Amino acid sequence: MPALPRRYSLYTGLSFVMIATLLAGCSDEPQNDGGGGGGNGGQGTPAPEVREERAELTSVKVNQDYAGRARGAREVEVRARIQGILEERQYSEGQVVEEGDSLFRIDPDPARAAVRGAEAQRQVAQANLSQADREWNRIASLFQRNAVSERERDSAQSALDLAQANLAVAEAGLIQARLELGYTDVKAPVSGVTSLEDLPEGSLVQQGTLLTTIIQQDPIHVRFALPEDDAAIQRRARLAMSGSDEPSNLPATLVMVNGEEYSKGGEVDFTASILDPRTGSVSARAVFPNPDYEIVPGQFVRVRIQLQNLEDVFTVKETSVGQGPDGARVFVVDDSSKVSSRAVELGPVVDGRQVVLSGLEEGDRVVTSGMVSLRDGMDVKVADPENGEPE
The missing domain is CATH 1.10.287.470 (Helix hairpin bin)
Structure with missing residues (x-):
């Protein structure tokens, strides 16, 4: 076998020396004996940094939004009740008229x-x-x-x-x-907004001829669909419609296209008694006052319904909740800066915060970030909430 070049032998010798040095350095580090119930793994390993927030009792309203379209409370056809020549239209098309206002004059x-x-x-x-x-x-x-x-x-x-x-x-x-x-003096049967006239002046109208249509916009109706499993809403709405003495008021809020809430509240007063087989939903209707005609028939809106009012519950960031062997859990920091996991019962998510029904106590320091490597009994450093530095 030919002799290796001198330079190659020198590089190989240096490599062996460096590997031996590294192995010797590793053997000198303190070893984790695996005991102590999950410590930090040795004096040389820094405690993980976490953020926390205090658990405080609060009340939470659980709402659900449903898409719908506005419709006039009534759409009334104005028809001639006598035969004759249509002499005059006495309103501007699209004008808001009051009940009893004169609309047409027949000869x-x-x-x-x-x-x-x-x-x-x-x-x-x-x-x-x-x-x-x-x-x-x-x-x-x-x-x-x-x-x-x-x-x-x-x-x-x-x-x-x-x-x-x-x-x-x-x-x-x-x-x-x-x-x-x-x-011969055709009057508005209801208050509302008039549509275009169907016949011009000078036309011969017969009894029953359609002259115009009036859409009553105050109150305004919003029709929407309830999922099949929203049985509680359906029941309360039917009670409201039947006039039962049992408390059944189901308040509703109107949310405009721009996301703003309508200033006047309403209520759900009707749900259909049958399920639509095509959509798997139940038709429902909410009623809102509309004295200034802010809501226009045909407008797309959302109906916000309060499903629950939860009293004395906690809310935490969604990132605070993890999954353990027994279900949902959170980590809590004690006064000695050690963490322990708590099994919790979860409610719905409201405005980006997870409702916790049980498992926490008021004043608990709940970990909100840095949970990935946490174990029970581990020491942690809590970051200052103002500048993010550990305390």
């Missing part, structure tokens, strides 16, 4: 003529009744003196009855004529 002259004719018919009927009454009085007096026959008396009585009936018919005709005259 009233034919109706006025009909009223005058009905009044004349009533006068004729009244005159006939007066004549029949006088005739009855004469015949009755003569019959008592046996001057006329019973047949003549019966004829006078029948004439009086007929005259009274004719007067009633004439009075009914006059009432109908006056009603039809009133129908």
Whole structure:
């Protein structure tokens, strides 16, 4: 075998010397004997740094948002109740009108003529009744003196009855004529916002012709869908709708598209009694006051419903909660800066904070970060919350 170059031999010798030195240095370090219930692993290993927060009792409202669309409380069709020529529209399209405001005028002259004719018919009927009454009085007096026959008396009585009936018919005709005259002034049946007119002025309208539509926007309705498993909400809403004495008010908050809450609160007043097989959800409705017409029908909104009001619970950062052999747990720092794990019962997550129903006590120092390598009984250094330096 040929001899190795002198330079290669020198490098190999130096490598062996360096490895031997490193091994000797490692053997001089103190060894962890594995006891002590999970210490820091030796005096040379620094305690891990963690952050903490104090556990404080609080009250938490658990809300759930549902997507929905606004709709008018009522959409009323305004129709002609009499035949005639549409003479005038008396509102601006899209205008807010109040109940009883005049919207259209149909030519009233034919109706006025009909009223005058009905009044004349009533006068004729009244005159006939007066004549029949006088005739009855004469015949009755003569019959008592046996001057006329019973047949003549019966004829006078029948004439009086007929005259009274004719007067009633004439009075009914006059009432109908006056009603039809009133129908020439088409009024708003409800307060709301008007749509476009369906027919221009000068059109001949028939009885029942659609003239416009009024959408009542105060209150405003929001329809949304509840998941199949939200049985508690469905039950309370049905109780509210049925007028039951059992407390059933289910308050709701309206959240606008920009994320801001509507200033006026409402309530869920209806849920359907059947499940929609296409969506697996139940239709529901919330009602909100809308006096200033801030909410527009067709607008996309969210309905926020308070599902629970949890009293005397704790909330921690979501990063504080880990999983142990027995379920969820958190680490708590004691006065000697040692950590111990606590099994906790979790509630819902609200506004990015985890609700803890049990397992903590007020004043506990809960570790919020640096939990990855922690074990029970381990010493830790708690960072100063103001500048992040360990205490």
